[in-house]
Amino acid sequence: MQVEQVPSPNFNDRKHKVDMLVLHYTGMESGEAALTRMCDPSAEVSAHYMVWEDGRITQLVAEDKRAWHAGVSVWQGDTDLNSRSVGIEIVNGGHDVPLIDGTLAPYPDVQVDALIALCKGILSRHDIPASRVVAHSDIAPARKTDPGEHFPWARLAADGIGLWPSSAALSLDESSLMPGDSGPAVSDLQNMLHAIGYGLEANGTYDETTRLVISAFQRRYVSAQITGAADPETLERIANVYGLIAGAA
Structure with a gap:
């Protein structure tokens, strides 16, 4: 798995060890626009990785650093989830940039395959329970809807990433x-x-x-x-x- 390095200035030191994985969609017109925003110091937002529609992976922040992706959020009683998590932005317009017919753009198979490979690598490097692989909408339900109801959670769970009930x-x-x-x-x-x-x-x-x-x-x-x-x-x-x-x- 090849990972392109595009360092973002938007990070600082962690206060906790990594024990969460948070998945997002970019919610912008393009991956290029999202990447530009996450590298803009004035935006004060970033993620550790971004997964493009064609399966390319870009790393913006080292995993041992605190990227700025979760915002005000809580999970299992924990706050400051930026300090506890690896954040992945998946290029998809979602609810912010739907298709012309109003539906949500699908996640291409090649993109999901790359995401699964990336997640497996992260899970191999950090002790992250399945219950702490979460959506942005899980940890901030009053503010966020990503990665959306069109995201294939069951497919990830079948590969050992997160939970899915039978x-x-x-x-x-x-x-x-x-x-x-x-x-x-x-x-x-x-x-x-x-x-x-x-x-x-x-x-x-x-x-x-x-x-x-x-x-x-x-x-x-x-x-x-x-x-x-x-x-x-x-x-x-x-x-x-x-x-x-x-x-x-």
Whole structure:
């Protein structure tokens, strides 16, 4: 795997060891525009790597340095995620630059193959649990939607990168929870999402923060229905992901 070096000035020293991998899309008109921005000192943004549509990989910041990609974020109770993570920007317009018909541009197979190879290398160099391979939208659900519901998380998980619950485990009932609901069932839901890693505390009320976290979860695991409502499939998926994490603890 060849990696082009284009150093960015936007980095500083880490305060923690690396134990996370955060995936983003660039959300710009082109990879060239994203690269220029991440190398602009006034932008104050960067990532360790960028993966182009044709599978090329560019490194901007050394892995032992703190790149500036996560912003204000939280996962599994940790903050300053820039100090804890390797950040990868994947060239894709996403929601910011959709296709002319309004759909999201797909991630080409050659790009995903290169990303998988890059991630495997990173995971071989750092002790990163599967539960800490995350989307930008996971760690900042009120602000971010990348790498988007069109990102192939299941394909990465099949190669040992991140988590993916088995669809065969679904045995749906008719229960659901909606924004505005309250009570012990909502508290249980919030506790499971918090245990998975989302920055959500159990207050027993299906409030706006809960809706945003549910939307982020759906964007990754139930991508056909990003409603913010905890329908039966979403509830079952949450329980399955929670079970994967609890079983690995």
